[in-house]
Amino acid sequence: MDNESEIPILDFSKSSGVILTEGSEGRKEMSKKVREAFENHGCLLVKCDELLNPLREDLFTGLKSLFDLPEETKQKFFSPNAYRGYTNKGDEVPHADSFGIYDAHKPDTIDQDFVDLLWPQGNQTFSKALSSMTTKVRELSLLILKMVVEGFGLPQQYNSDVEQLNSYSNTRLTKYKLPENNKDSEIALAPHCDKATLSLICENGVQGLQVLSKTGNWVDVNIPQNGFAVLVGDMLKAWSNGILQAAKHRVVTRGDKERITFILMAVPMESMVIKAPSELVDDENHPLCYRPFMYEEYIYYRYSTNELGSVEKFAGL
Numbered sequence: 286m287d288n289e290s291e292i293p294i295l296d297f298s299k300s301s302g303v304i305l306t307e308g309s310e311g312r313k314e315m316s317k318k319v320r321e322a323f324e325n326h327g328c329l330l331v332k333c334d335e336l337l338n339p340l341r342e343d344l345f346t347g348l349k350s351l352f353d354l355p356e357e358t359k360q361k362f363f364s365p366n367a368y369r370g371y372t373n374k375g376d377e378v379p380h381a382d383s384f385g386i387y388d389a390h391k392p393d394t395i396d397q398d399f400v401d402l403l404w405p406q407g408n409q410t411f412s413k414a415l416s417s418m419t420t421k422v423r424e425l426s427l428l429i430l431k432m433v434v435e436g437f438g439l440p441q442q443y444n445s446d447v448e449q450l451n452s453y454s455n456t457r458l459t460k461y462k463l464p465e466n467n468k469d470s471e472i473a474l475a476p477h478c479d480k481a482t483l484s485l486i487c488e489n490g491v492q493g494l495q496v497l498s499k500t501g502n503w504v505d506v507n508i509p510q511n512g513f514a515v516l517v518g519d520m521l522k523a524w525s526n527g528i529l530q531a532a533k534h535r536v537v538t539r540g541d542k543e544r545i546t547f548i549l550m551a552v553p554m555e556s557m558v559i560k561a562p563s564e565l566v567d568d569e570n571h572p573l574c575y576r577p578f579m580y581e582e583y584i585y586y587r588y589s590t591n592e593l594g595s596v597e598k599f600a601g602l
């Protein structure tokens with residue numbers, strides 16, 4: 286693999302000795318690395334304590350039993366809302382079973398709206414693991430977004446922008462099917478960029494995620510066991526005036542072990558106006574790439590057009 290395609294790994298774990306408290310030298314240096322990784326690759330890998338056992342084990346054991354439930358039980362988690370509910374035959378993900386959940390950081394919501402529906406006798410271990418994981422990953426996502434502000438050397442006032450970019454979280458739990466009929470590999474999820482702000486992905490040890498490098502090669506993403514792949518989505522790209530890249534990615538399945546993933550997508554609040562900081566716009570090197578727009582308008586555009594609703598078409602200048 287050429288160096289250019291190598292995805293940076295940043296170690297946020299306490300055992301690495303790095304101190305990431307606000308104002309520390311360690312944080313300043315790491316923030317620069319975050320910005321550079323997002324500018325050059327649209328993604329990075331992060332090692333962190335959020336995924337230490339027993340949380341990781343409880344989460345993936347619970348996910349395995351979730352996907353092993355009978356089909357008719359899983360279908361009880363139906364929702365008319367986009368990205369919510371159970372699907373086993375989505376147009377976008379034909380080779381996977383997937384659950385989309387809003388607000389999975391709230392233990393009561395998780396129990397009432399999701400876990401108790403599937404396990405009438407309850408499943409406390411799983412529901413606790415899911416809500417603590419979502420809570421921790423939401424915090425991690427905000428930390429990374431604040432590091433973007435710092436990495437650009439922007440004034441602290443922009444922390445409120447990134448808080449708005451991180452207003453909601455959609456959790457997606459996915460199990461990919463094995464390649465069909467003796468095929469060595471299969472594209473289980475077609476190439477795309479995520480539409481929201483940031484996606485944080487962890488997996489059950491079975492790899493499959495690939496990102497497209499600048500040189501046009503698909504690069505395997507080896508997500509560390511105690512870590513996440515972090516991908517820039519269209520909204521963060523637009524907010525950064527196109528300086529940060531949105532990672533184009535896909536999922537390829539191989540072998541005989543099923544890939545299970547937990548993904549948290551950070552989503553802006555509907556009323557947020559996505560507008561690049563003036564510090565990131567200059568006529569010579571970085572002319573304004575997108576007109577300012579309200580996130581809600583963009584969502585409306587996406588669902589009212591049959592196209593995939595690219596932000597370029599919607600707001601590109």
Ligand SMILES: O=C(O)CCC(=O)C(=O)O
Nearest residue numbers: 457459479486494536546
């Ligand atoms: O499962 C993965 O590794 C990535 C899934 C993904 O890209 C998505 O759900 O948008």
Ligand SMILES: [Fe+2]
Nearest residue numbers: 477478479534
């Ligand atoms: Fe994605």
